[in-house]
Amino acid sequence: MAENHGGSGGNGILSVVGTGPGSADYLTPAALNALRQADVIIGYRTYLDLIASIIEEKEVVASAMMQEVDRVNRAFDLAEQGRHIALVSGGDPGIYAMAGLVYEVAEARASDTEIRVIAGVAALNVCAERLGAPLMHDFATISLSDLLTPWDVIETRVRAAVGADFVLVIYNPRSKKRDWQLARVLEIVTDMRGTQTVVGMVHAATREDEKVIVTTVAQFDPKLADMQTLVIIGNSATYIRNDRMITPRGYKEKYRLA
């Protein structure tokens, strides 16, 4: 197979490293160690800028434009030279991100590179934190990107989740090209759960331009969302207190709280 160029291992290592939402406060020691141990770091420019101080002495392959599939193949090309490659993923590579594509490409290439996934603090974790406590009860996580999933499958899932009173966590709510899907979801929520349903939105969590909104579906403007935004829609019991959204777990019915 691949030649051994004297790197980290005979067949190389590909670490898929979750760097969290952006701020170094949420970068785990596991991720930091993987970045330090790697010979080469590959990632989308935005994510690399966030960890610039850590990676300044490394060989870096920044890919502003490269497609995800090409980026992963490039990572395997380098790993198969016997080197340790860190493929950087914002948030958690295990949630709608690079981990799956890495395993799928490994299979397609029949690569025997060692794959290591390192979980990170995902958008859903940190956005829930910023919004209050919206995920105290069962929740359904749905991506509105119809690039790889037909819209009717997405809408069926939204209806099923709203019907069974899940909290909804909406990934990829809106982009320049996908400008009507979030509004459609809000329509469904309004019809099935009512205009006073609580909606929370976090843009660019932990970064300089972070923006947090907690409101009702009647008041919420879907145009505020973009690809750096996560939207969380409460269940029928979610309420607002001091600008935070709180989904009660049900203690109140069972215990005296104070």
Next chain:
Amino acid sequence: MAENHGGSGGNGILSVVGTGPGSADYLTPAALNALRQADVIIGYRTYLDLIASIIEEKEVVASAMMQEVDRVNRAFDLAEQGRHIALVSGGDPGIYAMAGLVYEVAEARASDTEIRVIAGVAALNVCAERLGAPLMHDFATISLSDLLTPWDVIETRVRAAVGADFVLVIYNPRSKKRDWQLARVLEIVTDMRGTQTVVGMVHAATREDEKVIVTTVAQFDPKLADMQTLVIIGNSATYIRNDRMITPRGYKEKYRLA
């Protein structure tokens, strides 16, 4: 209101700190800083043992037996003396954990203590990492604990999620007293999605007694699960490769992978 005992602030601070799955490799700098800044650390004994070296010079209130509601009230009692209290939560306090109860108790007590939630790497993040890449597509997170939720609501959610082909993330799958619920979920999955549906289980992720199983619903023994276990059930496209469970995102239909 409360007297000021010269602590961190006039009205005190209550930090709800997610310490991740167990290993210090997943403890974020944000969590570490909050623990270091706190005057008093409160938590369930198991979680405190995991961060023993960090907290050795702190005043510690370990609660082996104390009920959650009592523990949170104790934290407010101390914070209202003007001190900074860190309430430790394993995993992420924002997912089925202490964040919500803290906000609810604050309201019940009409407390003006400053509340800070610090997200952590949750069980779902790290268990997905251990299992491969099961969360590459839409997923529904459901707790099987019927202490605060009637079982028929839980079963309705399971059916809705399986029907709409969500991946299922099962929290609190089984305890000594709740010994039939997971088997019931597996029955529903078998009926609706078939015997070859992939099931993954992680017990005590990142700890010494970690155990990872990837198998099919036909082969899976629910008796292996307990309260330290997370179960992830694949969607109709999830497959097993090299003992890992992978939910494809759909690239294969659209791109050449290698």
